[in-house]
Amino acid sequence: MRGRPKIIHVVGARPNFMKIAPVMRAIGRAGFADQRLVHTGQHYDVAMSDVFFADLGMPAPDVHLGVGSGSHAEQTARVLVGFEKVCLEERPDLVVVAGDVNSTLACALDCAKLRVPCAHVEAGLRSFDLDMPEEVNRIVTDRLCELLLTPSPDGDENLRREGTDPARIFRVGNVMIDTLLELLPKARATGALSRLGVEPGGYAVVTLHRPSNVDNPAVLGGLLDALCAIQRQLPVVFPVHPRTRRRFGEFGLGAQSSTLRLCDPLGYLDFLGLTSQARLVLTDSGGLQEETTALGIPCLTLRENTERPITVDEGTNVLVGVDPARILVAARRVLSGSGKVGRVPALWDGKASQRIAEVLRDWRRP
Ligand code: UD1
Numbered sequence: 001m002r003g004r005p006k007i008i009h010v011v012g013a014r015p016n017f018m019k020i021a022p023v024m025r026a027i028g029r030a031g032f033a034d035q036r037l038v039h040t041g042q043h044y045d046v047a048m049s050d051v052f053f054a055d056l057g058m059p060a061p062d063v064h065l066g067v068g069s070g071s072h073a074e075q076t077a078r079v080l081v082g083f084e085k086v087c088l089e090e091r092p093d094l095v096v097v098a099g100d101v102n103s104t105l106a107c108a109l110d111c112a113k114l115r116v117p118c119a120h121v122e123a124g125l126r127s128f129d130l131d132m133p134e135e136v137n138r139i140v141t142d143r144l145c146e147l148l149l150t151p152s153p154d155g156d157e158n159l160r161r162e163g164t165d166p167a168r169i170f171r172v173g174n175v176m177i178d179t180l181l182e183l184l185p186k187a188r189a190t191g192a193l194s195r196l197g198v199e200p201g202g203y204a205v206v207t208l209h210r211p212s213n214v215d216n217p218a219v220l221g222g223l224l225d226a227l228c229a230i231q232r233q234l235p236v237v238f239p240v241h242p243r244t245r246r247r248f249g250e251f252g253l254g255a256q257s258s259t260l261r262l263c264d265p266l267g268y269l270d271f272l273g274l275t276s277q278a279r280l281v282l283t284d285s286g287g288l289q290e291e292t293t294a295l296g297i298p299c300l301t302l303r304e305n306t307e308r309p310i311t312v313d314e315g316t317n318v319l320v321g322v323d324p325a326r327i328l329v330a331a332r333r334v335l336s337g338s339g340k341v342g343r344v345p346a347l348w349d350g351k352a353s354q355r356i357a358e359v360l361r362d363w364r365r366p
Contacts, residue, residue, distance in 0.1 A: 005093035007033045007360070008086070011061070012040035012079065012103025015287050017052035018268060019098040019121050022178040022353035024058070030357045033093075038086055040079045040103040041066040045242065051267035056179065072102060072133060079106035087114050094360065097141065098122055098175075100134035100286075100307075105141050112144040117365055121175055121356065123148035124155025125286075127307035131212065134286075138307070147363060149356055151175070151290075152310045152345055167366065172355040173347025176287060177294045180272060181350040187272035196261060198235050200277040204331075206260070209241035210284040213302060217251040219322050220244075223302060224256050226324035227282070230331050234279060237261045239271065280334045282327070289317045294348055298339040300330050315342035 007027065009020045020037075027033055039061035043049045053060065065082035067075060079102065087095070087110055095111050097104045098121040111118035123142050127135050142148055142159060150156050151174040159169050193200065206227055214220050227236050238260045240248075248257045266274065272291070275281055281292050281299045289308050292299035293315025300320045311317035318340055320330045333339055347355075 005033045006036065006090065007094045007096060008036045008038055008090060008092040009096045010038050010040065010083070010103060010107045011098070012042035012067075013099075013101040014043050014048050014052065014265075015285075016098050016101065016103070017049075017056055017058065018179040018287075019175050020096065021056040021058045022175055022182070023096060023098075023121060023356050026353035026357035027360065030361055032357075032361045036062045036090060036092070038063045038065065038083065038107075040082065040107075041068055042075060042079070042101060042103045044068055045265075047265040047267070048242070055183070055268040067103075076102045076106045079103050080110060083107045084110045084114070087111070087116055092116055094119060094363075096121060096360075097145070100125070100137045100141070102133070102137065105137040108141040108144045117147065117363075118145045119147035119149060119356075119360060120145040121149050122151055124150040124157075124159045124169070125307040126158045127305045129305050133211075135307070146365070147359065149175075149359065151347070151352070152308075154309055170355075170359045171347065172359060173349060173352035174290060174294075174345070175352040175356065176290060177348040178350050178353045179268075180291055180294055183269060183272060184276060187269045188276060190269050190273045192266065192270040192273040193277060196237055196263065196274070198237060198261075201279050203235040203237055203261075203278060204230055204280040204282060205275050205278045206236055206238040206281075207241070207283045207285050207288060208238075208244050208302065210303065211243075213284050213322060214241075214244045214247045217247075217253075220247060220251060221253060221256075222324045223322060223327075224253055224260075226327040226331075228256065228259055229324070229328055230280075230282075231260055233332075233335055235261050237263065237274060237278075239263050239266045239274075241265060280331060280339075282331070289315075290348075292316055293342055294344055296342065296344075298334045300327060300334070302327065310345050311342075314345050316340055317342070 067078035293311040
C-alpha cells in the first residue's frame with residue numbers, strides 16, 4: 001500500500017466484533033495505517049452489540065449506518081447503499097471485512113464495484129449447503145475480495161478448488177482465538193456462574209439461532225425435548241437470541257422452554273466465562289464450534305454440516321444433527337466421561353491478528 005494508508009474495518013453483527021477487535025489493535029501496534037471503524041448496525045440491541053465494544057475494548061465506531069433488521073434483500077441493500085457513500089467520502093486504501101454475515105457480503109460488493117481492495121478475515125470456509133444464507137455470503141465475498149485471510153488449511157483448499165489465484169490466499173490462523181486467549185482470565189472473573197446459579201463443570205450451555213433450527217416448529221420443539229431431557233441430569237443454561245425468543249412465543253413453546261435456565265444474550269466476557277467452565281456445549285453457532293475446540297470443551301453441533309470441519313477432525317466438536325435421540329446419546333456419552341478429546345489446530349495461537357497486520361502492511365496490489 002502507498003505511504004500511510006487508510007484502512008476501514010467493518011463490523012455489523014455479533015460474531016464480527018471479536019474478529020475485528022484484535023486486528024485493529026495489531027495494526028495500531030504496527031503503526032503503519034490510519035484506521036476507521038464502520039458499524040453497519042445489522043445488530044443493534046445493547047446485548048447484541050454495545051456490550052461487545054465495552055468487553056473487547058473497541059473504539060466507538062466512526063460511522064454507524066443503522067441498517068437494522070429486515071429481509072436479506074432489504075438488509076443487504078441498506079448496507080450496500082450506506083457503505084458505498086462511506087467509501088466515496090473516505091476513499092480508503094483498504095477495507096477489512098470479517099465472517100459471513102449480510103454486512104460482510106454487502107461491503108465486499110461495494111469495494112469490488114469501487115475497485116477498493118478488500119481483505120476478508122475468515123476466508124475459505126464452506127459448508128457446501130446453499131440453504132444456509134451464510135454460505136452464499138462466504139462464496140460471493142471470497143470471489144470478490146483481493147486478500148483472503150484463512151484460518152485453517154481447509155479454507156485454502158476450498159479456495160484453490162474454486163480456482164482462486166493462490167497469490168490472494170494468506171493462511172493467518174484463527175483471529176477469534178486471539179480474543180479468546182487474551183480475555184480468558186478476565187472472563188473467568190466476571191462472576192457469571194454465580195449470577196446464573198451454576199458451578200464450574202456442573203452445567204451445559206446451549207445456543208440456537210440458525211433459521212433452519214429455530215424457524216421450524218417441529219425442529220425447534222424436538223431440540224427443546226432433547227434439552228429438557230439433558231436438564232434432568234444437569235442444569236442447561238440457554239442465553240436466548242432475539243430471533244429464537246420470538247419463535248418460542250409464536251410456536252407456543254414458552255412453557256417448555258422455561259423449564260431450562262433461560263437468560264438474555266450475554267456479553268463476550270460473561271459468555272466466555274460460562275463456556276470455558278461448562279461440562280458440555282450444544283450449539284448451532286459457527287464461532288462457538290471454534291471456541292470450544294480452543295478451550296477443549298466438548299461441543300455437540302446441532303446441525304448436519306459445518307463450514308469448520310477442522311473442529312471435528314482435530315477439535316472437540318461432534319456433528320449430531322437435530323434428531324433428539326441422537327443428541328441424547330451423544331450428550332450422555334460426554335456426561336459419562338467418554339466424550340471426544342481434541343487438540344487445538346495449528347495457528348490458533350493468539351497471534352493471527354499480528355500475522356494479518358504483517359500481510360496487510362506488506363501487500364501491494366498486483
Ligand atoms: C446474523 C447472521 C448470522 C450470525 C448471527 C449471529 C446473516 C445472514 N446472519 O443472524 O450469520 O450467526 O447474526 O447472531 O447475516 N434482532 C434483534 N436485535 C438485534 C439483532 C437482531 O432483535 O440486535 C432480531 C430481529 O428480529 C431480526 C432477527 O433477530 O429480524 C434476526 O437478525 P438478523 O441480523 O437478520 O440475523 P441473525 O439471525 O442475528
